[in-house]
Amino acid sequence: MSGSQGRGETPGAGRPGRPAQRAPRDAGGHTATGHDVVPRAAGGRGRAGSGGAVAHAARRAEHPKPAGPAPTAASITSDAAGGGPGPGPDAAAPVGASWPSGADWNRALELISAADEVSLVCHVAPDGDALGSMLALGQALTALGKRCLASFGEPFTVPGILRFLPGQDLLVEPQRMPAAPTLMIALDAAGAARLGSLAERAGRAEALIVVDHHASNTGFGAVRLVDPDAAATAVLVDELIRRLGVPLDRDIAQGLYAGLASDTGSFKYPCTTPEVHDLAGRLLAAGVRADAVSRELWDRAPFGYLQVLAGALARARLERDAAGGRGLVWTTIARTDRDARDVPYDQLEGVIDQLRRTDEAEVAVVCKENDAGDWYVSTRSKGAVDVGRACVELGGGGHDSAAAFTASGEPIAIIDRLRAALRGPEDEAPVQDRPADPGL
Ligand SMILES: [Mn+2]
Numbered sequence: 001m002s003g004s005q006g007r008g009e010t011p012g013a014g015r016p017g018r019p020a021q022r023a024p025r026d027a028g029g030h031t032a033t034g035h036d037v038v039p040r041a042a043g044g045r046g047r048a049g050s051g052g053a054v055a056h057a058a059r060r061a062e063h064p065k066p067a068g069p070a071p072t073a074a075s076i077t078s079d080a081a082g083g084g085p086g087p088g089p090d091a092a093a094p095v096g097a098s099w100p101s102g103a104d105w106n107r108a109l110e111l112i113s114a115a116d117e118v119s120l121v122c123h124v125a126p127d128g129d130a131l132g133s134m135l136a137l138g139q140a141l142t143a144l145g146k147r148c149l150a151s152f153g154e155p156f157t158v159p160g161i162l163r164f165l166p167g168q169d170l171l172v173e174p175q176r177m178p179a180a181p182t183l184m185i186a187l188d189a190a191g192a193a194r195l196g197s198l199a200e201r202a203g204r205a206e207a208l209i210v211v212d213h214h215a216s217n218t219g220f221g222a223v224r225l226v227d228p229d230a231a232a233t234a235v236l237v238d239e240l241i242r243r244l245g246v247p248l249d250r251d252i253a254q255g256l257y258a259g260l261a262s263d264t265g266s267f268k269y270p271c272t273t274p275e276v277h278d279l280a281g282r283l284l285a286a287g288v289r290a291d292a293v294s295r296e297l298w299d300r301a302p303f304g305y306l307q308v309l310a311g312a313l314a315r316a317r318l319e320r321d322a323a324g325g326r327g328l329v330w331t332t333i334a335r336t337d338r339d340a341r342d343v344p345y346d347q348l349e350g351v352i353d354q355l356r357r358t359d360e361a362e363v364a365v366v367c368k369e370n371d372a373g374d375w376y377v378s379t380r381s382k383g384a385v386d387v388g389r390a391c392v393e394l395g396g397g398g399h400d401s402a403a404a405f406t407a408s409g410e411p412i413a414i415i416d417r418l419r420a421a422l423r424g425p426e427d428e429a430p431v432q433d434r435p436a437d438p439g440l
Contacts, residue, residue, distance in 0.1 A: 100225045100236075105243055107223045111183055111207050112141070112244065119181040119205070120150040120170070123189040124196035128162060128262025128297060130188035133211070133233040135167035136255030137185065140246040142170070151177050153196020159346040164296040165258055166251035180204040186221060188233040188259075190214035190397070211236050213263075216397055231271040234259025238279055250287030257283040257293055266298065269401065270383070298350060304341030305348075311337055312351050318360055323385050323422045326362035329355050332411040335369045345370050356380045363387060363422060367411040375414055378404045390421035 396405020
């Protein structure tokens, strides 16, 4: 097994340059509970395709496989912790963002009601939002009488922390998915490449609905339910399920809650809006146990993990001058470190959360060697440094406060490249000018 992505690194709302205010929403589209997922009137599609999108999309091209000799061959990434507030009125439209219109929702509903069988896919190395959203939707569609198959590209292994999610009976190996699906729905994938080996089938699908919240979404899919302001894909799936008229039962709610909790970093990231808590409240009312989900997602690990963590913390280096003088803390976990304790790669997601506590460092980084021998580099910032930009520069992606890239070579050299990438022009502003931490 290799490569589960870092929890909470899933790109959330607006990437670079987003201002601190949400854009005003257009009238209408509010759900019974007050959250809306319908687009702003004036923004929407018109802006989505505007200038520079192609170049930007290319720059943020997703997840090339770590290939051959390229030193920073990158994959990526479900990265970016939540999101923060979405783009304000003057913000450039994020790449591929389209803010679904009422017509988009209706088209999706038409396609779904016409289909007897629906193929669901999510991004490779699924996180809580990808798998939780997919299984929640799968169970809702099953309740409507649809035949439903769900999968993700190899490695086809459900990360240990997500095995508690209901609905796993819908999962089939990727090669067992229909070769040319009538209707496919892709969840939490910013681009077709993020579907791994299932990208081809997505290309052959008669109809492809894309449900996503990555600002970096490339614009694939015939019907696009993509809202970069949404804290998680689960928010959009909740809206879709509501529009399908399926009541939230406990099992469906569990998947949505896992998605919401994952992409908001357990309701700690800046994307934790009133709407997020409103949805969380409805999910709890449907029977989700917050304590049980949290324990599964974050608060359990085999004893060996403590020893691997201890080693990682003991190796941590603090560089106060890095990241424009704001400080960098980093560590590494080699395959041999965890093999010695029999700890699988996907148990390591919490390590970054320990490092990012460091008061003296704005940026925290964990280099984790996966089973293929590549280094998956998780990065976090507290808001003053755009680690997403740096990771994009290194072939990865993500959000400004959480991002990642994959590289080969020695960690020390990888950190050298990252340190250089973190010294961008925007980091030269005096520290006093940094925006207040919105979370405090
Ligand atoms: Mn997500």
